[in-house]
Amino acid sequence: MRDDDFDNIRAERETPHRFAASPSKKYTGLWKQIALGIVIGHLPLGLTGFVL
DSSP: EEEEEEEOOOOOSSSSOOOOOHHHHHHHHHHHHHHHHHHHHHHHHHHHHHHH
């Protein structure tokens, strides 16, 4: 079994990160996902409460 050489591994990247052009585009459909999650999450709770 040979030893691995970890001297060349670095946590930093060589190229800088690219950020989104504008933060508003990043969260464009977020309100739809939140609303859908509330509706889908509420339905099982409502049905469970109705049955019990």
